[in-house]
Amino acid sequence: MAKKEESVKLLGFWISPFSRRVEMALKLKGVPYEYLEEDLPKKSTLLLELNPIHKKVPVLVHNDKILSESHVILEYIDQTWSNNPILPQDPYEKAMARFWAKFVDEQILPVGFMSLVKAEKGIDAAIEEIQGLITFLEKEITGKDFFGGKRIGFLDMVAGSMIPFCLARAWECMRIDMIPEETFPELNRWINKLSEVEIVRECIPPKAKHIERMNKIIERVKSS
Incomplete structure (x- = not known):
């Protein structure tokens, strides 16, 4: 140690x-x-x-x-540092945490941002594609406090840093309610619980400053 x-x-x-x-x-x-x-x-x-x-x-x-x-x-x-484990001990659960983490970064991120900003197939088609991907996470979190179980873990850190405090603010800039509570009740419940965790709150970028920066990034991507 x-x-x-x-x-x-x-x-x-x-x-x-x-x-x-x-x-x-x-x-x-x-x-x-x-x-x-x-x-x-x-x-x-x-x-x-x-x-x-x-x-x-x-x-x-x-x-x-x-x-x-x-x-x-x-x-x-x-x-x-072996205290407060992040990854599950069970080999299958560990493998699945890695699988879903890659899913967030390699599928939800590019589709949820670049594809939406460019919207080459139209904005409605882009939204439908993104929500289809997010549905998988909705099912995965159902019945759990966190993806890691009773406490935050590997997937909570990956998805939590990406969806509610990064992509959601980009979607807000574009005035899109991508994860409405009536469609994704379990994911919204998870986001609320995540926001109550002190170490998560300490790592969330300031919202106003973040949105201002996201607006600039979106404009730059659109004009590229």
Whole structure:
């Protein structure tokens, strides 16, 4: 088990859900860390040195170990600091948590943002496609407090950093109620419970500042 006096640094960006989920994990584990804010889309010399392959945040530096990619970092944190487990112990449940986390980042994110902003097939078709994907998560969370069970875990951090505090604010900018409570009651219940967790609240970007930035990103994507 790692000692608290060991050096832990996190390179992140305040608006990045990938950075925010790593901070959630560190806070849940009670790991002291130094946060280094990147000024993206500019890339610091340090970021390029530590992550020359992807050139993006988050990057975790634990003593002399350098890790990138949020899913990899979350698993490393969970295995290095054994208190407050993030991933399930059961092999099948662990595999499914990884599966749904990839589903969020690789399917819901690109469709939920880029496809919606571009809306090449029309806005209604884009909304229908996104809601179809979100329905899978609605079924997955039904009957549970959190995806991780009675407490937040790996999938809660991945989906929680992405959907209610990133994509939902982009949808708000576009005046779209993507996850209405009458259609997604279980997901909305989960979002409300997630918002009550202290370590989650500490990692949520300020809403007004976040929406202002999302508006600029949306306009830039539309004009590209």
